[in-house]
Amino acid sequence: xxxxxxxxxxxxxxxxxxxxxxxxxxxxxxxxxxxxxxxxxxxxxxxxxxxxxxxxxxxxxxxxxxxxxxxxxxxxxxxxxxxxxxxxxxxxxxxxxxxxxxxxxxxxxxxxxxxxxxxxxxxxxxxxxxxxxxxxxxxxxxxxxxxxxxxxxxxxxxxxxxxxxxxxxxxxxxxxxxxxxxxxxxxxxxxxxxxxxxxxxxxxxxxxxxxxxxxxxxxxxxxxxxxxxxxxxxxxxxxxxxxxxxxxxxxxxxxxxxxxxxxxxxxxxxxxxxxxxxxxxxxxxxxxxxxxxxxxxxxxxxxxxxxxxxxxxxxxxxxxxxxxxxxxxxxxxxxxxxxxxxxxxxxxxxxxxxxxxxxxxxxxxxxxxxxxxxxxxxxxxxxxxxxxxxxxxxxxxxxxxxxxxxxxxxxxxxxxxxxxxxxxxxxxxxxxxxxxxxxxxxxxxxxxxxxxxxxxxxxxxxxxxxxxxxxxxxxxxxxxxxxxxxxxxxxxxxxxxxxxxxxxxxxxxxxxxxxxxxxxxxxxxxxxxxxxxxx
Numbered sequence: 231x232x233x234x235x236x237x238x239x240x241x242x243x244x245x246x247x248x249x250x251x252x253x254x255x256x257x258x259x260x261x262x263x264x265x266x267x268x269x270x271x272x273x274x275x276x277x278x279x280x281x282x283x284x285x286x287x288x289x290x291x292x293x294x295x296x297x298x299x300x301x302x303x304x305x306x307x308x309x310x311x312x313x314x315x316x317x318x319x320x321x322x323x324x325x326x327x328x329x330x331x332x333x334x335x336x337x338x339x340x341x342x343x344x345x346x347x348x349x350x351x352x353x354x355x356x357x358x359x360x361x362x363x364x365x366x367x368x369x370x371x372x373x374x375x376x377x378x379x380x381x382x383x384x385x386x387x388x389x390x391x392x393x394x395x396x397x398x399x400x401x402x403x404x405x406x407x408x409x410x411x412x413x414x415x416x417x418x419x420x421x422x423x424x425x426x427x428x429x430x431x432x433x434x435x436x437x438x439x440x441x442x443x444x445x446x447x448x449x450x451x452x453x454x455x456x457x458x459x460x461x462x463x464x465x466x467x468x469x470x471x472x473x474x475x476x477x478x479x480x481x482x483x484x485x486x487x488x489x490x491x492x493x494x495x496x497x498x499x500x501x502x503x504x505x506x507x508x509x510x511x512x513x514x515x516x517x518x519x520x521x522x523x524x525x526x527x528x529x530x531x532x533x534x535x536x537x538x539x540x541x542x543x544x545x546x547x548x549x550x551x552x553x554x555x556x557x558x559x560x561x562x563x564x565x566x567x568x569x570x571x572x573x574x575x576x577x578x579x580x581x582x583x584x585x586x587x588x589x590x591x592x593x594x595x596x597x598x599x600x601x602x603x604x605x606x607x608x609x610x611x612x613x614x615x616x617x618x619x620x621x622x623x624x625x626x627x628x629x630x631x632x633x634x635x636x637x638x639x640x641x642x643x644x645x646x647x648x649x650x651x652x653x654x655x656x657x658x659x660x661x662x663x664x665x666x667x668x669x670x671x672x673x674x675x676x677x678x679x680x681x682x683x684x685x686x687x688x689x690x691x692x693x694x695x696x697x698x699x700x701x702x703x704x705x706x707x708x709x710x711x712x713x714x715x716x717x718x719x720x721x722x723x724x725x726x727x728x729x730x731x732x733x734x735x736x737x738x739x740x741x742x743x744x745x746x747x748x749x750x751x752x753x754x755x756x757x758x759x760x761x762x763x764x765x
Contacts, residue, residue, distance in 0.1 A: 411441025653680025
């Protein structure tokens with residue numbers, strides 16, 4: 231099997247995204263969660279800023295298990311010897327297992343941007359690579375040929391001479407970079423084929439930006455042509471539009487090319503969790519339509535598709551969601567009918583579509599939609615709770631009474647809401663208070679204070695990740711019914727509930743309570759709900 235080296239640029243190139251800013255603690259945490267999945271993690275540019283400097287001070291000498299840490303920089307020796315180049319020596323002093331430097335392949339850059347003689351640029355590449363290879367700790371040296379494809383298009387002889395200079399100086403990998411993201415399939419194939427006449431396949435890598443939306447496909451094509459290192463950023467983070475989404479590239483290669491050694495089955499199964507954790511660490515909402523890892527990646531809304539996927543998933547799905555750590559979801563819609571409800575209940579309760587309970591739930595949803603305009607799209611957990619009530623198995627973990635005197639106070643210009651709840655659970659009863667900037671969070675805090683008395687750890691296991699409110703009939707003004715949609719998650723997946731009422735607090739409350747009831751029911755089904763014994 232041919233091994234493909236995965237090179238993760240998320241901590242350095244990924245931070246070029248205007249919405250991503252890693253703290254030192256973020257970078258340290260990233261190493262912990264990403265290291266089991268990739269071969270190399272590029273940590274940053276030593277000396278470029280205080281965070282990167284502190285990061286490499288922290289990382290010095292550490293063993294990150296499966297992944298090797300790379301320090302990034304540029305070719306030195308522009309105006310002096312590389313041994314006297316202060317910026318270059320900061321890279322050397324990082325003493326990481328991998329050094330990565332970039333250099334110029336495009337004559338536009340040598341002539342007009344850095345303004346050095348073309349021959350001197352070749353000397354800079356060769357002496358920089360050679361100097362790094364001579365370091366006593368025996369590092370891997372990766373040379374990134376910046377703007378290689380643009381350079382090859384205008385002056386192929388010179389562009390090829392730059393990567394030959396890096397190879398002859400001892401670079402372990404030479405990576406062809408499309409730095410402005412405008413590459414086409416034909417240009418990729420021509421340039422990679424030409425490069426392979428000078429660089430062995432085992433030393434060739436690819437690094438693509440996604441400005442025209444082609445980076446994933448072209449990265450895979452480069453591997454098919456012979457590249458054995460793939461660089462990219464998880465979740466497509468990166469400058470401007472972003473870089474090739476490394477996770478999607480690796481997943482595609484693992485699924486489509488069994489002759490390649492890319493990800494083990496265990497790594498593949500951990501991908502969805504990894505991608506979502508990285509979004510969370512970056513303080514970004516994980517895109518619901520992200521390939522493989524998005525919450526909607528294997529969601530089926532139309533009735534005929536929902537019916538088909540229950541009969542044979544291969545009829546609709548391009549891959550088994552379990553292989554990548556995701557889950558199949560059947561989403562209720564106006565087109566779904568009994569097939570959609572049956573698919574949801576079959577997946578969670580093993581209730582078939584011929585079961586009277588299924589018919590009862592379908593009829594109830596139909597009546598609510600027709601008579602009151604209630605819609606249950608994207609609220610599978612609410613549908614499951616309906617069925618459990620029909621079966622006489624409604625979760626009874628707690629009951630709650632709401633004190634109507636929700637107080638709103640202003641402190642130093644900040645409006646705070648205080649909510650008081652009477653919570654009864656497993657023989658314990660008490661009043662619990664929550665204070666927050668909004669009524670929903672105040673209710674949540676008070677509810678968790680009560681639940682934790684009997685079910686310790688629930689607040690750490692179940693998290694509210696999204697809250698939306700929609701006016702179902704705006705023309706009725708302040709008397710209109712609102713629909714609250716809440717999404718929660720645990721370490722095994724996400725679920726959503728809805729609440730309807732002409733009082734927004736009541737709608738919020740219904741969705742919130744049902745969300746926690748369903749989450750606790752999930753934990754109990756897995757034998758993971760801890761109940762404290764009471765006298």
